[in-house]
Amino acid sequence: MKAHYFLVRELLDNQLVDRDKLNLGKIDGIAIHVAQGKQPRVTHLESGALILARRLGPRWERFVAFMTRHFGARKNPVFRVPWSKVTKTGIDIQIDIDGVKSDAFAWEHWLDDHLIGRLPLAHEHIKEE
Numbered sequence: 001m002k003a004h005y006f007l008v009r010e011l012l013d014n015q016l017v018d019r020d021k022l023n024l025g026k027i028d029g030i031a032i033h034v035a036q037g038k039q040p041r042v043t044h045l046e047s048g049a050l051i052l053a054r055r056l057g058p059r060w061e062r063f064v065a066f067m068t069r070h071f072g073a074r075k076n077p078v079f080r081v082p083w084s085k086v087t088k089t090g091i092d093i094q095i096d097i098d099g100v101k102s103d104a105f106a107w108e109h110w111l112d113d114h115l116i117g118r119l120p121l122a123h124e125h126i127k128e129e
Contacts, residue, residue: 001089007032007042010089016047016081017092018099025079025104027093028052042083045093047104050077079104 005011007030016024029046053064068077079102081095088094 001086005042005089011045011093014089015092016045016104017094018102018104019087019094019096020099022099024095024099024102028055029078031080044080044082045086045095047079047081048077076103 011027011030014027016027018024025047027045027047028051030042031044031046032040033043034040049064050061050068053060065077081097085095085097086093087096
């Protein structure tokens with residue numbers, strides 16, 4: 001991987017892709033650690049509606065925080081990926097995690113458990129003719 005990045009241009013809003021090439025959403029934020037006398041370093045990539053709302057302003061952030069507290073499926077409204085898990089950068093940012101088991105698919109799991117799974121014939125296989 002490269003040693004230097006133009007963070008906003010090269011990372012922000014790019015697609016996160018897990019080790020199995022599943023799309024996990026866009027990168028909405030970049031967490032940077034700044035220590036006195038040292039170079040800043042990227043610690044995490046962040047994804048989620050709360051991070052995106054934060055970029056739009058404090059009113060949007062408060063609104064999304066309220067909605068997430070009351071209707072959110074995730075334990076944490078922000079999906080964080082440690083920089084150490086980034087394996088490849090480019091148009092897609094590949095990360096070394098299993099996306100299906102991660103919190104990135106929390107909404108899909110919630111919908112399956114609470115809505116789709118309750119529909120008649122939802123889990124039966126339809127035979128192809």
